[in-house]
Amino acid sequence: MRILIIEDDKAIAANLYDFLEARGHSVDAALDGATGFRLASTQPFDAILLDLKLPYLDGLTLCRKLRQECQIDIPVLMLTARDTLDDKLIGFESGADDYIIKPFALKEVEARLTAMHKRYRGKVAARKLEVGDLSFDPKTLSVRFANNDVKLPPKCIRLLALLMSEPGRVFSRKELELEAWEEELETSDTLRSHMHVLRRALLKAGGYDPIETVHGLGYCLTSSVQN
DSSP states (O other): OEEEEEOSOHHHHHHHHHHHHHTTOEEEEESSHHHHHHHHHHSOOSEEEEESSOSSSOHHHHHHHHHHTSOOOOOEEEEESOOOHHHHHHHHHHTOOEEEESSOOHHHHHHHHHHHHHHOOOOOOSSOEEETTEEEETTTTEEEETTEEEOOOHHHHHHHHHHHHSTTOOEEHHHHHHHHHSSOOSSSHHHHHHHHHHHHHHHHHHSSOOEEEETTTEEEEOOSOOO
């Protein structure tokens, strides 16, 4: 894999760089957010290791700019000392694919990067989807709800595209996880967090939440238009 490390702690960056390079990966590194953004937005990478606290451009803003302004779907693994649910939700809203908490084992970092790379496809359905007030254009990855643009992380876009493919159908946790991550996850926390981000964004844009939780079964998208 070609991996970009964006980390301002020189010791941590050097340890990651040396370990990943020794494991056969091609590695680039940036010690600040501005340099990291320039590299990530102009060069092809398979995955990005991104610290939250960075000079010039913080990790959350950097990730958000990659997703929303550049439409870049490179998997992002965030490095952080923060482990609360709210912190993770903010990270997922900004476009992060996964989190790893400092201090971490180098082997786990590589395992997470490898898993993200295997899951990564950057592809969605070829046809435009429209359900009630909601529309999704797979060519531009743009989502509109009640005539308002909706900014979503890549995994949330994949979840929404699947729900929109069959309005009214209940999709199980397994089906949703296979669509977004291409494997079943160990716990439901990650899916639940991404669904929370998705539903909150739709509620903000359209004034109501078109996704229903069917307890014990999964989620479905309502086909009716809100009055």
